[in-house]
Amino acid sequence: MEGRDMHQILFKKELGPDIWLYRFRAPDVVAFREPGQFVILRISEDGERIPITIADVDREAGTITLIIQSVGKTTLQLAQMNIGDSIPDITGPLGVPTDIEKVGTVLCVGGGIGIAPLYPVAKAMKEIGNRVVSIIGARSANLFILEEEMAAVSDELIVTTDDGTKGKHGLVTDAIRELAEAGGEYDQCVTMGPPVMMKFVSILTKELGIPTIVSLNPIMVDGTGMCGCCRVTVGGETRFACVDGPEFDGHLVDFDELMNRLTTYRTEEGKALEHYMGETGCRLASKEGGH
Amino acid sequence: MQTRVEGGGSLMNIKERLAIPPVDMPEQDPRVRVNNVEEVPLGYTPEMAMLEAKRCLQCKTPFCIEGCPVGIDIPGFLKAIEDGDFRKSIRIMKNSNLLPAVCGRVCPQEEQCQQVCTIGKAKKDPCKSVMIGKLERFIADWEREQGGALIPSPARPSGKRVGIVGGGPAGLTVAGDLIKFGHEVVVFEALHKAGGVLVYGIPEFRLPKAIVQAEVDYLESLGVEFRYNFVVGKTAPIQSLLEDFDAVFIGTGAGLPRFMRVPGENLLGVLSANEYLTRANLMKAYDYPKADTPIVKGRRIITVGGGNVAMDCARTALRMGAEKSLIVYRRAEEQMPARLEEIHHAKEEGVEFHLLRNPVKLHGNADGRLTGAEVIKMELGEPDSSGRRRPVPIEGSEFIMEADALIVAIGNSPNPLIPQTFPDLEVTRWGGVVVNDVTGQTSVPGVFAGGDIVLGAATVILAMGHGRRAARAMNLYLSSGRWTDLAESLSLCRAEVR
Numbered sequence: 001m002e003g004r005d006m007h008q009i010l011f012k013k014e015l016g017p018d019i020w021l022y023r024f025r026a027p028d029v030v031a032f033r034e035p036g037q038f039v040i041l042r043i044s045e046d047g048e049r050i051p052i053t054i055a056d057v058d059r060e061a062g063t064i065t066l067i068i069q070s071v072g073k074t075t076l077q078l079a080q081m082n083i084g085d086s087i088p089d090i091t092g093p094l095g096v097p098t099d100i101e102k103v104g105t106v107l108c109v110g111g112g113i114g115i116a117p118l119y120p121v122a123k124a125m126k127e128i129g130n131r132v133v134s135i136i137g138a139r140s141a142n143l144f145i146l147e148e149e150m151a152a153v154s155d156e157l158i159v160t161t162d163d164g165t166k167g168k169h170g171l172v173t174d175a176i177r178e179l180a181e182a183g184g185e186y187d188q189c190v191t192m193g194p195p196v197m198m199k200f201v202s203i204l205t206k207e208l209g210i211p212t213i214v215s216l217n218p219i220m221v222d223g224t225g226m227c228g229c230c231r232v233t234v235g236g237e238t239r240f241a242c243v244d245g246p247e248f249d250g251h252l253v254d255f256d257e258l259m260n261r262l263t264t265y266r267t268e269e270g271k272a273l274e275h276y277m278g279e280t281g282c283r284l285a286s287k288e289g290g291h
Numbered sequence: 292m293q294t295r296v297e298g299g300g301s302l303m304n305i306k307e308r309l310a311i312p313p314v315d316m317p318e319q320d321p322r323v324r325v326n327n328v329e330e331v332p333l334g335y336t337p338e339m340a341m342l343e344a345k346r347c348l349q350c351k352t353p354f355c356i357e358g359c360p361v362g363i364d365i366p367g368f369l370k371a372i373e374d375g376d377f378r379k380s381i382r383i384m385k386n387s388n389l390l391p392a393v394c395g396r397v398c399p400q401e402e403q404c405q406q407v408c409t410i411g412k413a414k415k416d417p418c419k420s421v422m423i424g425k426l427e428r429f430i431a432d433w434e435r436e437q438g439g440a441l442i443p444s445p446a447r448p449s450g451k452r453v454g455i456v457g458g459g460p461a462g463l464t465v466a467g468d469l470i471k472f473g474h475e476v477v478v479f480e481a482l483h484k485a486g487g488v489l490v491y492g493i494p495e496f497r498l499p500k501a502i503v504q505a506e507v508d509y510l511e512s513l514g515v516e517f518r519y520n521f522v523v524g525k526t527a528p529i530q531s532l533l534e535d536f537d538a539v540f541i542g543t544g545a546g547l548p549r550f551m552r553v554p555g556e557n558l559l560g561v562l563s564a565n566e567y568l569t570r571a572n573l574m575k576a577y578d579y580p581k582a583d584t585p586i587v588k589g590r591r592i593i594t595v596g597g598g599n600v601a602m603d604c605a606r607t608a609l610r611m612g613a614e615k616s617l618i619v620y621r622r623a624e625e626q627m628p629a630r631l632e633e634i635h636h637a638k639e640e641g642v643e644f645h646l647l648r649n650p651v652k653l654h655g656n657a658d659g660r661l662t663g664a665e666v667i668k669m670e671l672g673e674p675d676s677s678g679r680r681r682p683v684p685i686e687g688s689e690f691i692m693e694a695d696a697l698i699v700a701i702g703n704s705p706n707p708l709i710p711q712t713f714p715d716l717e718v719t720r721w722g723g724v725v726v727n728d729v730t731g732q733t734s735v736p737g738v739f740a741g742g743d744i745v746l747g748a749a750t751v752i753l754a755m756g757h758g759r760r761a762a763r764a765m766n767l768y769l770s771s772g773r774w775t776d777l778a779e780s781l782s783l784c785r786a787e788v789r
Contacts, residue, residue: 272580
């Protein structure tokens with residue numbers, strides 16, 4: 001029974017410090033998956049359930065690609081696993097797929113690890129016939145992922161870094177404003193990345209009058225609408241990101257509440273990570289830099 | 292009623308049987324058990340069980356059977372216990388009930404078989420009825436301790452395939468019945484473990500997870516296939532199951548948590564009973580940090596609600612280290628839907644009851660963490676549609692109850708995932724799947740449903756009763772192809788869904 005349900009790591013590659021690309025065997029997940037959907041992983045018998053948006057699938061091979069940043073115990077533990085190792089559970093695809101429509105020009109704005117879930121959406125937007133203008137940002141040049149892939153599906157690609165080590169020096173919002181000031185017209189914006197980035201992108205696109213889809217990443221347990229842990233306020237109403245989302249109208253999302261709810265278990269998460277690192281001697285690259 | 296019955300080799304008359312006081316089941320001391328997650332009642336010894344079974348009068352008209360949603364031959368299995376023939380007893384039991392270890396623990400017997408027991412009536416106290424539930428648990432535990440159930444030889448394959456959506460009490464019952472008829476059975480379970488509410492909801496101290504696992508293992512040994520992490524409606528649409536299977540059963544339960552819709556409900560430290568119990572049970576947060584899933588650990592935890600789920604949360608909170616665990620309920624104790632036994636256990640363990648109180652607003656600090664609930668006092672007015680006196684707020688009586696965590700345990704609605712992705716399926720206004728009461732047939736040919744997806748949040752045994760009826764109808768459907776006159780064809784079937 002277990003053997004058939006186990007999900008093997010078929011490929012693994014470090015894309016940047018603490019950023020890993022994994023290809024898992026997940027035959028159940030691929031058949032009906034569409035861009036924008038996510039999976040829930042559990043990596044061991046005592047493991048927690050964590051949601052990760054799917055970056056890509058290969059239907060014929062029955063595999064999914066996930067890009068995961070090591071930030072806590074589970075993701076660090078996963079990074080220690082090798083090609084050929086297996087994890088017990090991958091559930092999905094979950095959530096409502098992205099509305100892919102031909103609207104004209106679509107602005108795809110991704111930040112950090114958020115470029116991973118943005119890529120399949122940008123690709124689908126392009127394939128359906130939209131003009132795709134993408135802006136991708138990261139703190140620093142070595143943290144970029146999927147730059148070539150994004151370039152391949154975009155009519156225009158703008159790269160920004162917070163520290164100026166690559167592309168434009170500044171934030172993705174600076175780049176959006178420049179595009180708008182240069183007279184660019186955009187029918188739709190899709191933005192994925194850290195909540196604080198999505199918040200400021202949404203504030204700006206509201207000002208510019210561009211409808212905006214955001215993909216939210218609250219804490220989840222079951223991922224099927226059963227626990228309500230992932231509740232977010234959208235337009236004054238409580239919604240469950242796992243079944244009503246994860247994508248919502250960015251102009252209506254209460255980002256401050258989302259960011260606050262993400263801190264619910266910060267103390268526990270910190271302790272668990274410390275404990276794990278103490279026990280195994282594992283380190284996070286980002287922690288070494290003094291961040 | 293007979294005047295004399297035989298028992299354990301000795302003859303006892305009714306008077307002698309009536310004179311035996313109910314045999315108490317030993318329990319863990321409340322002061323000890325709040326510090327562990329082990330089961331509270333410890334079980335009968337064979338001697339205790341045989342003595343308790345002697346209290347049954349073997350009534351000619353056994354009202355207890357009528358009172359049981361799955362119609363267990365109660366006098367039969369009790370008589371076998373009295374005679375010390377435990378193997379016979381469990382065989383009688385399993386004719387009607389596949390999950391006695393579960394039902395013996397979580398059925399509300401006081402509202403079913405034990406409510407109508409002749410002894411309880413004679414003593415004018417249903418608490419003095421024959422302890423049918425405790426004996427059911429005894430006989431099931433006995434079998435497990437003997438090394439488990441005998442695996443029957445496989446039935447002749449029918450060549451038909453059945454897909455079951457949801458591995459909870461209803462789905463497991465259907466699976467167990469249909470595999471015995473020779474059908475191929477595949478259970479699609481959304482979570483990583485089967486059992487539904489038995490594993491995510493009901494706490495370890497009330498229903499040890501090893502017991503549920505043993506039942507699932509038994510079904511697997513009979514040939515039932517479990518597909519875990521398979522969310523029907525997402526992983527694959529239910530329509531694709533209809534192509535792959537000759538019949539489908541939907542038993543997806545009532546998994547949609549209700550919230551109070553008061554300001555502050557999204558503060559940190561406020562969570563649904565489902566989330567709290569799922570973290571504590573399925574995800575083993577009681578074993579944190581060995582298990583990876585954390586849980587909100589309040590010092591003062593309020594649980595809002597008065598049902599069994601609320602009791603489970605309040606008692607779990609104590610085991611998670613809360614200094615105070617408070618129940619806040621808008622009606623009085625007499626109106627609480629929880630079982631008396633659960634309320635009693637909660638009180639013994641130190642749970643405080645704040646009755647006729649209702650939260651109207653939740654307050655938090657600058658970090659967005661809960662600091663307390665603003666609660667309004669209530670009084671009982673005229674009876675409402677449920678027959679219970681309606682709680683009415685007393686204007687101006689609001690006050691603050693301090694708390695650093697609050698669990699909302701005010702009920703669940705049917706899981707919307709299947710209805711949302713299956714427009715042909717007829718549902719009620721409140722989201723329950725519409726079925727034929729006798730057969731469990733839905734509006735879609737070949738598709739049956741039962742349990743909480745039909746009833747709304749009810750009980751394990753009612754879900755199993757639904758499963759049992761649906762399985763019988765499905766078997767007839769699979770062998771005859773009849774659909775429109777299926778209910779009439781099932782002449783052997785028990786009448787109404789209770």
